[in-house]
Amino acid sequence: MTLKQIFGKLHLWLGLASGLVVLIVAGTGTLLVFEDELDEWANKDFYTVAVPQNTQRVSVDSMYHAAKAYDSSVKITRIYLESKAPEQTAIFYAKKKKTHTWHIAVNPYTGKVIRAREFDKRFFGVVLNLHRHLCMDEVGKTITHASCLIFVLMIITGLVLWWPKRWKMLKQRTRIAWSSKWKRLNWDLHAVTGFYVHIILLFISLTGLVFAYPWFSNLVYQLADGKPAPKKEAPANTTKAPIKAGFYESLYEQANEKLPYKGRLTILLPEKDSLAITVNKMNREASVDNVTDVLYFEKGTGKLLKESLFKNSSTGNKIRRMNLPIHTGKLFGWPTQLLALIAAIVAFSLPITGFLIYLGRKKKKVKPAIDPIRIGSKKEENAVV
Incomplete structure (x- = not known):
């Protein structure tokens, strides 16, 4: 088995294991990119007077x-x-x-309470809970954290699988054949769109790991400052x-x-x-x-x-402070938010297109059963002739 085949198996089984979670986390992520703007627009009386x-x-x-x-x-x-x-x-x-x-x-100006609301029960509070914990508290947190780590591996293995054997194939790997048959189109939607946003998704995933695991957050400080987080x-x-x-x-x-x-x-x-x-x-x-x-x-x-x-x-503190805006896409305002939104939409589609690729290959491997009676009949016919 070649190295690329090993990566293919790894990509497949990791995808099957985490696909549903990625679907939920990416789907909620598309809503959370412009959370502040949408929340303030929908609740103007709460935020402005x-x-x-x-x-x-x-x-x-x-x-x-x-x-x-x-x-x-x-x-x-x-x-x-x-x-x-x-x-x-x-x-x-x-x-x-x-x-x-x-x-x-x-x-x-009046010093009077406008209104109060429970933070976790508002619309974006529920979306955020789904994004972080799948609305399952500590169990959900463990699952989403592990899935974030798996998704990083998925991006790396996916890039290896996308990489063309010859440079003349690069054009085919960077364009979606919209006029082709469904099977080829679905592969392009998975591989080509995934390639174009893989850098953005990698940054989003790595910053997610900083929130998920203290050891990963400490690694940022170790690499930047040469010492643990203060x-x-x-x-x-x-x-x-x-x-x-x-x-x-x-x-x-x-x-x-x-x-x-x-x-x-x-x-x-x-x-x-x-x-x-x-x-x-x-x-x-x-x-x-x-x-x-x-x-x-x-x-x-x-x-x-x-x-x-x-x-x-310190450099470590500055990088750590940038972790949230990189993760949410707010680093440079709406231009990077728009990029994060596109990446999140593609991430949401990847488990779907990937599963369809898996189903297509599975059906291809299943061959029709051979009827021994019909084979015998055919031999008899040939003998008579």
């Missing part, structure tokens, strides 16, 4: 207390605020019974001063003064009182997505304890 004239925004503290009073059983863990975007609502991320996540939208934790508070009125507003103002660009500011409230409060700001003016600077403030006093700017980060 009319900006009144001659009206000042209420303090972040007032919005925080309004969101907290909306449901006494939830614990607010994050505050999302957009700077230099006056029409955007303030979103409060809250936990309920440790298993349910809620988003509470607050009007920044432990990410807010520094300890140096004092136990109580939180006073205007505290969260002061964090918002200090962060925007320190980081004056347009962007989404996130205040993360630590579970432990011994840890400082983390404030992230994503730079909307950067050339690539997810460029984020981090500030750490002392809880109670609002004193800046530490800063971690993206430009000063």
Whole structure:
């Protein structure tokens, strides 16, 4: 058996083992590429408000207390605020019974709650659950993670199988014969389209492995920095001063003064009182997505304890920060999102066209049964003649 035949067998059985999962993950991936844009379009009242004239925004503290009073059983863990975007609502991320996540939208000019929704039960919440866990919790997570690893091997073996023996066959391997018979057309739809997007799918799959396996994430740091991933934790508070009125507003103002660009500011409230409060700001003016600077403030006093700017980060940290936008296609905005969408559509089709190729070859191998009686009759006829 040649090496290419071995790769063919490997490609076949890995495809049969993971095809259904790839179908689900790729199908949901096509919806998630433009998740933010579609979600904001469908829920404009949740994300935006009319900006009144001659009206000042209420303090972040007032919005925080309004969101907290909306449901006494939830614990607010994050505050999302957009700077230099006056029409955007303030979103409060809250936990309920440790298993349910809620988003509470607050009007920044009235300080009143617009509405709340359970994050996992919204349309894209269900799609995301299918994409990550097949709606099967830990079992589903294990299956999707393994399938992601298998898909990387599928891309590599598929490229080996596509590779032409002679360069004069390259034209045939890079064009779809639309006018040919169904069997040839189906092979082209599988092999040729797969070839054109294999680089994009490989990046999407590898970045998926970073999310799936800690050892793979550590490998990124080992290759880039020569050492394991650093432990990410807010520094300890140096004092136990109580939180006073205007505290969260002061964090918002200090962060925007320190980081004056347009962007989404996130205040993360630590579970432990011994840890400082983390404030992230994503730079909307950067050339690539997810460029984020981090500030750490002392809880109670609002004193800046530490800063971690993206430009000063290690190579490993920068690559790790780019992992999400590469995976979702948002690295350079809508052009790369469009490429990711096309790749996801092709990935969705690959298990279907691949299975049809398998069925075609299986039928070809099955030969019609030979009737010994008819053979005997034929011999007798020949003998008579």
